[in-house]
Amino acid sequence: MEIRVNPTRMELLRLKKRLKVAVRGHKLLKDKFDELMKNFMKLVEEERRLRQAVEAVLAEALQGFMMARAVMSRDSLEGAIARPKVKAEISAATKTVMGIEVPAFTLKEPEYRGGIYPYGFAQTSGELDQAIRDLSRSLKELIQLAEVEKTVELLAAEIERTRRRVNALEYVMIPQLEEAIKRITMKLDENERGNLTRLMKIKDMVREKQT
Numbered sequence: 001m002e003i004r005v006n007p008t009r010m011e012l013l014r015l016k017k018r019l020k021v022a023v024r025g026h027k028l029l030k031d032k033f034d035e036l037m038k039n040f041m042k043l044v045e046e047e048r049r050l051r052q053a054v055e056a057v058l059a060e061a062l063q064g065f066m067m068a069r070a071v072m073s074r075d076s077l078e079g080a081i082a083r084p085k086v087k088a089e090i091s092a093a094t095k096t097v098m099g100i101e102v103p104a105f106t107l108k109e110p111e112y113r114g115g116i117y118p119y120g121f122a123q124t125s126g127e128l129d130q131a132i133r134d135l136s137r138s139l140k141e142l143i144q145l146a147e148v149e150k151t152v153e154l155l156a157a158e159i160e161r162t163r164r165r166v167n168a169l170e171y172v173m174i175p176q177l178e179e180a181i182k183r184i185t186m187k188l189d190e191n192e193r194g195n196l197t198r199l200m201k202i203k204d205m206v207r208e209k210q211t
Contacts, residue, residue: 007187057138064131
């Protein structure tokens, strides 16, 4: 859709100013887009690393629980872990990344008074102890993974918004302004040639009358 304008010099100056602002805005948005992508790729790599670490630890913990279930009765296993001994506290805040508010989770290190095991060792197995240790070890990375995943989601949404604005300026607004400026310039040049032609005719007519 072309921009409809009056072919005047005032309008030409106004469009040239708009074009200058649009070009400047496009550059700033493109720089922002590039920086967002750089941060996004770093976070995606960090998310992949954290996810692999967490999944590995949780797989070990699951295997430990399965081994414990093989040597313990169901009631003994459920009774051993029914009352957790350690309470984890997580605080949520926000921080800014490239002008975007993202979550910041902080895990308050739990106090291990008397150890992390909520049971005695007489009726439980070593496999259950290892599974509990694995779960405890994975908690901090689980919190980090949740924070990174949400940050990646928010950055992806901002990248998409910025990409659309960059494309709108690059492929719609700037070409339309350039085309409008070209049309006005051609029209003004045409008018100027027409005025010059009329002046020359008038001059010739005056000369003819004088002779």
